[in-house]
Amino acid sequence: MNIHEYQAKAILRNFGVPVPEGHVVYNSNSARDWARRLGDGPYAVKAQIHAGGRGKGGGVKIAKTADEAKQFAREMFGMCLVTHQTGPEGKTVNRVLIESGCNIADEFYVSFLVDRATDKVTLMASAEGGMDIEEVAAKTPEKLFFEAIDPVAGLTAFQARKVAFKLGFAIAQVKQAVPLLMNLYKAFVETDCSLLEINPLVLTGAGDLICLDAKINIDDNALFRHIRIRDLRDYDEEDPMEIAASQYDLSYIALDGNIGCMVNGAGLAMATMDIIQHYGAAPANFLDVGGSATIERVTEAFKIILSDEKVEGILVNIFGGIMKCDVIATGVVEAAKQVGISIPLVVRLEGTNVELGKKILADSGLDIVSADGMADAAQKIVKAVKG
């Protein structure tokens, strides 16, 4: 789960990590009021969307006065912000963060993530702060430093010191960096982050370290033990169909194509999308109905697929293992009747009781095309849609 910058900073503040004073606002008048309460300018006015690269798109501005902060906030509210991470459709700005400005002497990069190669949380740091870190990694990998963290010992002071010296800090900053890094690690572990990124970590003119930006992703699997963080979910940032799907434990992701897919199992669902592309068309979605596709869930899955206006045909691909094909077939028939499907529907069933399942589809009186194997199914739906 993604959270906003202001939410991430609030979490970090609770762990004793230095972040700028600031407040989130929902209208431009509040922007001016909060700017005044922060004291003298300048102020940072920052659009809150779940995507990086906001500065280049006009989503981050420096205001000299509270009135100017109001002016910038007014321009941002309702604006569709397009960055390299939002996709061409962009994201609408509904929240703006007003912060005290700071005098930047130097910028650094710090992040924590779970490294799949070592199965450990890893601290990654670079003196090339404020830049796109993927670019740094690609062009100058020697400028990136890594520390793998033992889960029992945690991030130790000596590891934090090593990183701080590598970043070129003077001893006064090393003394600040060590607790800062250790507290960031503590925040990472105690809130079950999958990513915690500070870009940039700033050295101010006064010689202080402060986290000027903060990005936190939370491990969805761990949300059960973080009720307060779960409440930070911003539904405006998510696809409405993905939200609807998640209410029925369906894993759904909208894509650009015109063939809707319903599959059991994440791997087979991806493979089904791939085979549609292999035969020259494009999938409209990823949809995993899971291992226990009841009539209710199959019906909801159909509704979600059909609510996408781009969908011109549906491919159902089920490998019934424990789940029997006759049960699935009954679910598909019931759902098709309830929802009323007027576009081509190809169903591929394999597995336990497959013959019975096919018979149920054939006897249903519905216009369902039965397929043998994935290739046959994909070819049939692509042909039906392309005409």
Add this chain to the structure above:
Amino acid sequence: MSILIDKNSKIITQGITGATGLFHAQGCRDYCETQMVGGVTPGKGGTEIDGFPIFDTVEDAVKKTGANVSIIYVPPIASADAIMEAVDAGMDLVICITEGVPVLDMVKVKSYMQGKKTRLLGPNCPGIITPGQCKIGIMPGYIHKPGPVGVVSRSGTLTYEAVWQLTSRDIGQTTCIGIGGDPVNGTSHLDALKMFEADPETKAVIMIGEIGGDAEEKAAEYVRDHMTKPVAAFIAGATAPAGKRMGHAGAIISGGKGDAASKKAFLRECGVSVADSPAEMADALLKIWQP
């Protein structure tokens, strides 16, 4: 021969009194010569369920039954603890079926397992089967058939698809392993390939990967440098956009890494026969190997 399990494996189910645990314990017991010897549910020790003796702790279960393999269905909140309990009890193999285990719990488990003999499969996996002998997992037994091909995969139903393609062509399998779709798991593709290479009965391997991480690339390097047996592969997720988690927690293209096209290209460079379509997994193997 086979890898990891055979008809001599003695298995217990952790979480046997839950509906899922019991259903699959019965399914495993019914498959060929599988020895499902009991289960563990804290607080229900000394009782029985459908003929399975229940124990309070894994340690007890091992003492009384001689079990050397455990399969876990307990909910995500208690999965890491269940795995560590099985490791502590000295199991040779632990299989965690549970989906949704927090990744930092797995980081702890991996650290805990260091220096211990236990091998872990999963979490979030369908389990393992040695056709004709022993099934420990949630896969449908009847689609398998004993034979010479090893199968390893991150995904459940896509494994069934590959197995079915083999069985439909009258080609059997030595052992089929699901390693799970999570970013931090017990056994990698590389581990599985090493075991298949060492198994005299396995003559060829199908490896099914996904977008995300670089586990498939590491396995491919092993194929290039050390493996004598032919390997075919499929990588799911060619159509997946970057930054979106495709169901499995591990299936995500991030930082411009882990996309299907670069994985496939690297696998081909390493001499792996890569199927472009998931309908051609068995055919991709037959291009470079005849049973």
